[in-house]
Amino acid sequence: AxxxxxxxxxxxxxxxxxxxxxxxxxxxxxxxxxxxxxxxxxxxxxxxxxxxxxxxxxxxxxxxxxxxxxxxxxxxxxxxxxxxxxxxxxxxxxxxxxxxxxxxxxxxxxxxxxxxxxxxxxxxxxxxxxxxxxxxxxxxxxxxxxxxxxxxxxxxxxxxxxxxxxxxxxxxxxxxxxxxxxxxxxxxxxxxxxxxxxxxxxxxxxxxxxxxxxxxxxxxxxxxxxxxxxxxxxxxxxxxxxxxxxxxxxxxxxxxxxxxxxxxxxxxxxxxxxxxxxxxxxxxxxxxxxxxxxxxxxxxxxxxxxxxxxxxxxxxxxxxxxxxxxxxxxxxxxxxxAQTTLHAPAHNDGVQGTAPLPVVGTALHPSFKEYAVYYAEGTRNLDSRSDPWVRIAGPSETPAHRDTLATWDAASLDEGEYTLRLATTLTDGQTIEDRRRVVIDRTPPAAEVEFLGAGRVDGAWGILADLASDDTVQSDMEVQIRGETAVREGEFASSRQGLTWTDETGLGGEASVKVTLTNRSGLQTSVDTVLSVPADESNPSFFRREETSVPGGTLLPRSSDFDADGLPEIVLNQFAGRHGGLSDTLRAFEWTPSGFAPADTLLARLFPKDVGDTDRDGQKELLMQVNGATILLEQRSSDLLPKELVYADTSAVTSSQEGPSLHGARLTDLNANGTGEIVGNWKSGSARTEWRVLERQGNSFQRIERLDNPTAQDRSDTLRAAPNAATGDFDGDGLQDLLVGDRDGNWILYEATPSGEVEVAWTHETDRFAADKRFAVGDVTGDGRPEFVTHNTYSPSPPDGGAPEPPISFYHVWSATGDDAYKRIYRLPVAGERSRGALTTADFDDDDRDEIAIAHPPSLFVLGASGPSSIQVLYQDRADPAVRSRSLVATDFSGNECPSLLTATTGETLRRYTVDASGVGRPPPRWVRAVPTGPSGSRLEWRASGADSVRVYAGPPDAALDPVRTSTNSSVVIADSSRLQFALRAYVNGDSSAFSPERLVRPHDSATVADVQYPDPSTVRLRFTERIAPVPDAQGFELTGYGAPGSVLRSNDGRGLVLVGAR
Structure with a gap:
């Protein structure tokens, strides 16, 4: 057909x-x-x-x-x-x-x-x-x-x-x-x-x-x-x-x-x-x-x-x-x-070129006439350049098979890229070729540490490394901690290297770390340091979570009581489908004693950004934005949601979404004159040019400020999505501040002066990316003054054409040290791919300090402080479906003076987190390890500081757990050959904690080699009696005549390994 x-x-x-x-x-x-x-x-x-x-x-x-x-x-x-x-x-x-x-x-x-x-x-x-x-x-x-x-x-x-x-x-x-x-x-x-x-x-x-x-x-x-x-x-x-x-x-x-x-x-x-x-x-x-x-x-x-x-x-x-x-x-x-192949040097290989270099290849064909070997400087435009080729050997009329075709004397050549060429000519005049890029490199690689420190990796503390080089390199990281050594290898050969190591025990400690970069010609550079890895003190019982009946969507970042009945409402743009996305429906849900109930609907293909009352008439206003449109609606007496148009900038609502337009971010009163303002980012073409402040004057808004970005622009500040902003008096001088960021990874803080003008008060430049989306403000340290929280991340496609940056994001907490002066008091690095996330603050546990809630897919983090410089991770949840949300809402829905938290997920409804008051004061034991001792038992180890005893619960997978042992020590051995789930509970003065997360253990014999095969001279195939997890480091093996294998490949669904000879 x-x-x-x-x-x-x-x-x-x-x-x-x-x-x-x-x-x-x-x-x-x-x-x-x-x-x-x-x-x-x-x-x-x-x-x-x-x-x-x-x-x-x-x-x-x-x-x-x-x-x-x-x-x-x-x-x-x-x-x-x-x-x-x-x-x-x-x-x-x-x-x-x-x-x-x-x-x-x-x-x-x-x-x-x-x-x-x-x-x-x-x-x-x-x-x-x-x-x-x-x-x-x-x-x-x-x-x-x-x-x-x-x-x-x-x-x-x-x-x-x-x-x-x-x-x-x-x-x-x-x-x-x-x-x-x-x-x-x-x-x-x-x-x-x-x-x-x-x-x-x-x-x-x-x-x-x-x-x-x-x-x-x-x-x-x-x-x-x-x-x-x-x-x-x-x-x-x-x-x-x-x-x-x-x-x-x-x-x-x-x-x-x-x-x-x-x-x-x-x-x-x-x-x-x-x-x-x-x-x-x-x-x-x-x-x-x-x-x-x-x-x-x-x-x-x-x-x-x-x-x-x-x-x-x-x-x-x-x-x-x-x-x-x-x-x-x-x-x-x-x-x-037939074959025309250059075997050595390999494609994209590096050589130092200090000694004559044998060129090994094969030139075979039934119609073979001759071969010749050439090189050219560079790799580009070789067909258009005038005679770029320098002959090394030939033409030779003798076929060759894996033989030395030529000896290349590269000692006099400059460092750089060269093209090596083998050309086989046939009797009919046809040419068959093989070409290789070869790099002459006699200089060890530079090693610039972009970041090397402790951070969160896969739900635990660990070590994150991000190093840049002037060369294409491979990397490995050796970590020595608590008498043990682990080695991690970089995934790619690249000029930017990222490595991670996870402290699966949660014990923390001082770690000696050595990162080695090796370029293509085998030259190395190492970076050595000593790092402190925090012990994992996160409390899995800090929050209780529940899936609500509210459909998933992009939330208005704060709740509001639109109908003034004492019950808060939330507003969201309901997701268009299972993958999220913008729909044409805004919905409001009101909290009732029985949960959330639908309250109102508005047809608007816009994201809710802020709620306020710019003209102080008692009627709530809703700021919304998408692409080239910013809309402000005001309440009518008969509606819960604002529906009367007050302001609209739709100049860029075109098929191409081009043209100058305002991307509204916040409603505020920067100059404190009692009249509200819209703060937004001005877009011209595909780039952001400035921030603008539009003040309400009667039934319209007039521009009163144009705020330029004074920071260096190493990357184009292109507009992917509307930025956000935060406001407050961050240095306690009685003047309002406006905090914004840019795509180049920088932050700018503008301050309203007593004369009513807005000026740059503080900037901080970084070499990271996307500092424009996530902000939060709260009294994190409990000193009566607000701190602000910022975020920046990595660029998967650097605009300068450089190598992709390792997937590490950073959350920063800033505190004022004086008038218009700020210092970072905490930084949380998090490894993993970036996705839609958000920040907010609230005093969830009623300790007179605001906690920081972070939606960092797939996790929800809560950070909290026990003093001015002792911020730590209190909670991390990685439940399925994963947290993924452009905004978070923290509100005291139940009227008990303890806010709960709402977030979107990859599922179909919003999730609500509510503090577990008993869990905050009595955290469960923290696992160190749960491993088999052999075919008939399991060894459990934990940390339970301050507990009188710990009770162990066990049961088959997907079944109820029963108490099996109580111990005053920090470990037990359970003699049972069954596959069991274990959980722990701590007791203090007769009061119990919540259950710890469960751990599954399958008792079995240690893995032993069941079969060895040698499929070719440089490869060994091993079969084991049990699955091997994780894959062992290559340094754990030695191949006679080769040393450590070049790599270890998993095979046979984890029951086999393929050891490949040294590269």
């Missing part, structure tokens, strides 16, 4: 290739992606069926994976914020409908091997008779973790999958991923990857840049070059190309399934763009080659694909498009082994 839409098959000559082979069922292609929708009619019969496994809850084939019948789901992101299928690996590799990117894998799979059951309907893939293996390693948000991706690749290799398609990538190399891919290739698996969509030329892109991977770029629909106005990434790392524009393929009907509606034919098909859809065409071609000759090695397949590619623009090989356009038919007709 869609034959006229499958132009890409004609461009790559797949139809002619089918005369030789359309594939065989024994050839399997693994799709490492977001999962495959095998209920699609064109994919239903295309899945691989594991012949040795059935769905019975048992690992029939003994590979460690239970019920892996059609593949496996490797996604294991327990800290993921979005709602969806992110936790626990399982045998269901189907897509997750809750995310917008869930259909990516289905589109890729259709290009490889779709086969319509009826020739009159559907689409067809490049290799329709081969079979697909679904290896889900990416969540529905389109993101994948390196360890999950590596696990999927290792699984594919150990299952003997013929081809792996990797339609994803990033600019940074991940050594773990590299080792997993190299392991797969050594096991005989062909690996194909997309070259990227960043629009960059010659920039690194992984995994496609790894030399043994077939790298496929995005070509135009006709295959005659890079498409105009595209984001196709091309250059030195590319092998060949295939069409990537409007590739018609199978689609995942996500929205229809989510809405539980019938799936229509038009929901199942559509075009896709990008190199993600070029790569599967080459993966399909590789599968056809394996169908014709199963003995072809990955290197042979790569060489055949590049050696038979169709030249683009008449050039047999060029720096932009590599070997040219994929030609399936020609490849199948010339399916004989």
């Amino acid at each position: 869609f034959a006229d839409s499958l132009d890409h098959l004609s461009v790559i000559r797949a139809l002619e290739g089918w005369e030789e082979s359309a594939g065989t069922e024994s050839v399997r292609v693994g799709v490492v992606d977001t999962g495959i929708y095998f209920r699609h009619p064109d994919l239903a019969g295309q899945s691989w069926q594991n012949p040795d496994e059935t769905r019975n809850g048992t690992d029939d084939d003994g590979n460690g994976y239970v019920d892996d019948v059609v593949g496996y789901d490797f996604v294991d992101r327990p800290n993921a914020i979005p709602e969806g299928e992110y936790e626990d690996r399982d045998p269901d590799p189907s897509p997750d409908s809750l995310g917008f990117f869930s259909g990516h894998g289905t589109a890729v799979a259709g290009i490889i091997s779709a086969a319509a059951p009826d020739s009159e309907d559907g689409v067809v893939g490049v290799a329709p008779r081969t079979r697909l293996v679904a290896l889900r390693a990416f969540g529905a948000d389109g993101r994948g973790q390196t360890d999950d991706i590596a696990a999927a690749i290792v699984y594919g290799a150990q299952q003997g999958i013929d081809v792996l398609n990797l339609s994803f990538g990033r600019s940074r190399s991940a050594p773990l991923l590299k080792d997993a891919i190299e392991f797969a290739i050594r096991q005989g698996t062909v690996v194909v990857a997309s070259a990227g969509n960043a629009g960059a030329i010659d920039d690194p892109h992984y995994p496609s840049d790894y030399p043994s991977v077939v790298s496929v770029l995005w070509l135009a629909e006709d295959g005659e070059g890079v498409p105009d106005f595209s984001r196709s990434q091309h250059g030195i790392g590319v092998d060949l190309g295939a069409p990537g524009s409007n590739v018609f393929t199978t689609q995942y009907p996500r929205q229809r399934l989510l809405d539980d509606e019938p799936v229509r034919q038009k929901d199942l098909y559509g075009p896709s763009d990008g190199s993600s859809f070029s790569a599967p065409q080459a993966a399909g071609a590789a599968a056809l080659l394996r169908s014709v000759d199963p003995t072809l090695s990955p290197t042979a397949v790569q060489s055949i694909l590049t050696g038979t590619a169709a030249p683009i623009g008449g050039a047999p090989w060029n720096h932009t498009t590599g070997a040219g356009r994929l030609d399936v038919a020609r490849g199948l007709l010339r399916s004989y082994p």
Whole structure:
């Protein structure tokens, strides 16, 4: 039915290739992606069926994976914020409908091997008779973790999958991923990857840049070059190309399934763009080659694909498009082994160049004539530069296999990037090439500490490191604490390194920390320090939580009694769907003795920002804002919610949302003249230019102040969403202050002068990002003066083109030291991805000090002080669904003088936190560890300062817990071979605490090695009697002749490890 839409098959000559082979069922292609929708009619019969496994809850084939019948789901992101299928690996590799990117894998799979059951309907893939293996390693948000991706690749290799398609990538190399891919290739698996969509030329892109991977770029629909106005990434790392524009393929009907509606034919098909859809065409071609000759090695397949590619623009090989356009038919007709490969130095490798450098490579082909080796300075514009190449050796008429082709004397060359080139010329004049980026580097890397200190990591205290370098480096961090040593390795090779270590015991202590940076040529720089890691004193019983009946939404940051009946109301813009988002409905809910009740509704596609009374007439006003619109509504006597228009700036409400406009943030009275003001940020084009103060004058507002940002602008202050602001008299001088921030990570405090003007009083500049969204004000130290709380975070895409910053956010508490002078009295670093969050303060526990509530997805934190400089984490909740909220509301709803807290979550309703008065005074014991002692017992350790005794409760999972032991010590051993949940309760003078969080222990023997295999000379495969968690550090092993392995890969669902030789 869609034959006229499958132009890409004609461009790559797949139809002619089918005369030789359309594939065989024994050839399997693994799709490492977001999962495959095998209920699609064109994919239903295309899945691989594991012949040795059935769905019975048992690992029939003994590979460690239970019920892996059609593949496996490797996604294991327990800290993921979005709602969806992110936790626990399982045998269901189907897509997750809750995310917008869930259909990516289905589109890729259709290009490889779709086969319509009826020739009159559907689409067809490049290799329709081969079979697909679904290896889900990416969540529905389109993101994948390196360890999950590596696990999927290792699984594919150990299952003997013929081809792996990797339609994803990033600019940074991940050594773990590299080792997993190299392991797969050594096991005989062909690996194909997309070259990227960043629009960059010659920039690194992984995994496609790894030399043994077939790298496929995005070509135009006709295959005659890079498409105009595209984001196709091309250059030195590319092998060949295939069409990537409007590739018609199978689609995942996500929205229809989510809405539980019938799936229509038009929901199942559509075009896709990008190199993600070029790569599967080459993966399909590789599968056809394996169908014709199963003995072809990955290197042979790569060489055949590049050696038979169709030249683009008449050039047999060029720096932009590599070997040219994929030609399936020609490849199948010339399916004989050939190879042109540079083995050493490796692509993107570094060398010091102080001694002659052997260039090792292979130049083999049935039509071989000669080879030559060259180098060029730099990596860009090599086809347009006049004779950039310097010959090192050749031409040589002798074929070579893993031999020294040349000796490169680089001692006289300057430091920098060079392109190494091996060119094999065939008897028909055709040239096959391999090019490598090589970096000459004789200087140890610089190490600039952006942050190195204690912070929160995965719900506990730990150590966070953020280091910048002038070089591409790998990193490791050694932590010595309490007589133990732990080593953590950085995930990526990059000029910005982030590492974390978690103190899982909660004991804290003094830690010696050493962070080492190693550049590509092996030179190192280390940073040593001693840090104090706090003991974890957070109290899980500080709050009680309950899910309310109020639908989720973006809250007005404070409650108000709009109808003056003594009962507070909350206002929110109700979420538009399960993922949040703006709707056209504002709703008010009033607190009643039985809970929240609907009170009023307003049709407005706006976020509520503030409530006030600018004209002091007793009628409440509601400030709302979205994109290019700021609206102020006032109450009418007959309504609860304000509905009468007082002020509107909608000048930028256009399809492009461009044009100057006010982004209203607060209602205030800065000059204290009794007339209210709107404070907002002025947007011009896509950038913020200034803050403005608009004062009410009768029934209108007039601008009375324009406040410039005096801080340095290292990053463009582009407007992603409306900023927030805070007001108060922070230094106690009787003058109102306005606190704002910018996207560049800086804070500015303006103060109203006695003359009524507003001037800059204080600034603080940082090298962080997004300091404009989260503020709170409260008397945190109990000294009668307000402190203010600020937040800044990391930039995942620095505008200067630098490396992504490690995911660390910071919360800062500031206190006045004099007139217009402030110092930071506390800083809380938190590791993890940033998402919608908020701040507020309230005296939740009635101790005459305000606590700080922080919505930092997926957690809710509460910070509190016992003195002027002793702020600590009192509480952290990571309950599911995760906290995610643009604003928080702290209000005494019950009239007991103890505010409770409302927040949005990733669930469907708001959550309410109420202080547990008994829990505040009597915290439960804090776990140190709960571990098996062997097959017949468990050891429990805890901290319970001041307790007379601790009672241990136990029971099977999901069952009631019963008391089993009372102890006056800090540990017990429970002799029971059953899998049990444990909880603890402290007793003081006969009074009990709340229960501690539960811990699950499964008694078992220590893991021992059950099997050892040596699949190749540099790899060791270990099988254990038990799951290994976490993955041991590479330094814990020694390979004879290699030292410590380069990396340790998890396999067999945790029951196996693959030790890869030193890199």
